[in-house]
Amino acid sequence: xxxxxxxxxxxxxxxxxxxxxxxxxxxxxxxxxxxxxxxxxxxxxxxxxxxxxxxxxxxxxxxxxxxxxxxxxxxxxxxxxxxxxxxxxxxxxxxxxxxxxxxxxxxxxxxxxxxxxxxxxxxxxxxxxxxxxxxxxxxxxxxxxxxxxxxxxxxxxxxxxxxxxxxxxxxxxxxxxxxxxxxxxxxxxxxxxxxxxxxxxxxxxxxxxxxxxxxxxxxxxxxxxxxxxxxxxxxxxxxxxxxxxxxxxxxxxxxxxxxxxxxxxxxxxxxxxxxxxxxxxxxxxxxxxx
Numbered sequence: 001x002x003x004x005x006x007x008x009x010x011x012x013x014x015x016x017x018x019x020x021x022x023x024x025x026x027x028x029x030x031x032x033x034x035x036x037x038x039x040x041x042x043x044x045x046x047x048x049x050x051x052x053x054x055x056x057x058x059x060x061x062x063x064x065x066x067x068x069x070x071x072x073x074x075x076x077x078x079x080x081x082x083x084x085x086x087x088x089x090x091x092x093x094x095x096x097x098x099x100x101x102x103x104x105x106x107x108x109x110x111x112x113x114x115x116x117x118x119x120x121x122x123x124x125x126x127x128x129x130x131x132x133x134x135x136x137x138x139x140x141x142x143x144x145x146x147x148x149x150x151x152x153x154x155x156x157x158x159x160x161x162x163x164x165x166x167x168x169x170x171x172x173x174x175x176x177x178x179x180x181x182x183x184x185x186x187x188x189x190x191x192x193x194x195x196x197x198x199x200x201x202x203x204x205x206x207x208x209x210x211x212x213x214x215x216x217x218x219x220x221x222x223x224x225x226x227x228x229x230x231x232x233x234x235x236x237x238x239x240x241x242x243x244x245x246x247x248x249x250x251x252x253x254x255x256x257x258x259x260x261x262x263x264x265x266x267x268x269x270x271x272x273x274x275x276x277x278x279x280x281x282x283x284x285x286x287x288x289x290x
Contacts, residue, residue, distance in 0.1 A: 011286065012088045018280035020084030026272035027079035030265060032067040034075060037261040038134040041221055042228030050261055061137055071133035073144045078126035083273065085119035086112075086175060091290075105187065109180030116175020121168040125151070125160040128167075128227050135228040163226040166239045170219035174266070177212030182274060182289075184211075196288050201275040209270045213263035218255035220262060221246060 006014070027034075036054050039045075047053040057066040094111035101107055120127070129147045151159045185204030186196075194200055226242040229235070236242035246254050278288050 006285070014284045014286055015087045015091070015281070016084040018277055018284060018286070019087035020080040022273045022276040022280060023083035023269075024076040024080035025276065026269045027076045028072060029272055030268045031069075031072040031075055032063070033261065033265040033268065034130075035067045035070050035134045035137070037258055037265050038131055038224050038228065039137070040261055041224045041258045042131075042135050042232070050258075057137075066137055070137050071130035071144075074126050074130035074133060074147070077144070078123050078130055079269075081123045081126065082116075082119045082171065085122065086115045087277075089115045089118070090179065105180045105184040108183035109176040112175035112177075112179030113172045116178075117168040117172035120171025120175075121164050124164040124167050127223075128160065128162060131224055131227045132231050135231045162230075163223050163239060166219050166223040166226060166242075170216050170223050173215040173219060174212045177215040178208045178266075178270060178274075181208035181211035186289075196278075198275055198279075201278050202271055205270040205274045206267060208274065209263060209267040212266050212270070213259055216266075217257075217259045217262050221255055221257055 036050065036057070039057065040050055040053060045053045045056075047056065054067070060066065090111055093115055094108060097107045097111055125148060126144075129144055129151065132151075133143060133147055148160070155162075182204050185207035186200075189200055189203060222239060222243045225246055226236055226239055229242075236245065243255075250257065282288060
């Protein structure tokens with residue numbers, strides 16, 4: 001069946017399936033970096049180097065229990081669900097915006113921002129579960145269901161969706177940076193006559209990771225502190241109060257604490273997710289993203 005023969009519903013289902021599969025695979029592959037980033041931001045260790053902190057975690061807990069396993073199931077569900085949900089709506093929203101304001105990376109970013117906020121907000125319980133398990137560590141990677149049940153007992157939807165506003169902002173900005181940067185990379189490489197393929201998509205993915213890291217690190221820091229501090233016995237009354245606490249403790253630049261690990265986490269995720277998504281799209285007859 002060709003793209004023109006597919007119904008709108010079939011196209012949306014194909015986009016969602018390709019996106020969910022590629023994101024879940026990327027999440028599993030990069031979970032050690034994600035766990036390290038969360039621990040670094042929430043635990044505020046004494047080490048001045050992320051690498052020395054990572055070495056201590058591995059020495060004390062082991063690579064699997066300390067970095068690879070914590071929260072991996074929740075992370076796969078959250079990533080697969082959020083990216084899959086986003087790609088159902090991204091292209092229709094982008095097309096509608098382009099009909100009003102023309103085609104540009106800014107329009108791709110705007111479409112990514114709105115769809116990213118929606119999909120990430122909806123999946124908040126799984127993101128929160130992932131963060132709590134990663135802060136706690138010690139091989140809790142397969143404990144998604146018990147952790148979600150514990151969160152429900154703590155306070156129902158209030159706890160499951162704690163920090164959802166920060167998550168929506170972070171998710172929206174990651175999506176805006178990802179899709180806007182990816183679109184910019186595509187336009188630039190096409191202008192030089194480079195044909196689409198694996199190298200083309202990998203290069204665009206690096207541009208997307210850089211722009212997403214710069215935009216998303218401040219809400220990322222606030223979100224991880226808001227959700228992770230609860231495991232350490234510290235509860236912030238609101239997301240703005242948590243933001244103020246971060247700035248009081250370390251100044252404005254503290255909002256970009258961990259931008260290196262954030263880029264190091266996003267780059268592999270994007271380098272797996274986006275090229276794989278492009279190839280899966282091609283295999284199911286959707287062709288490459290515009």
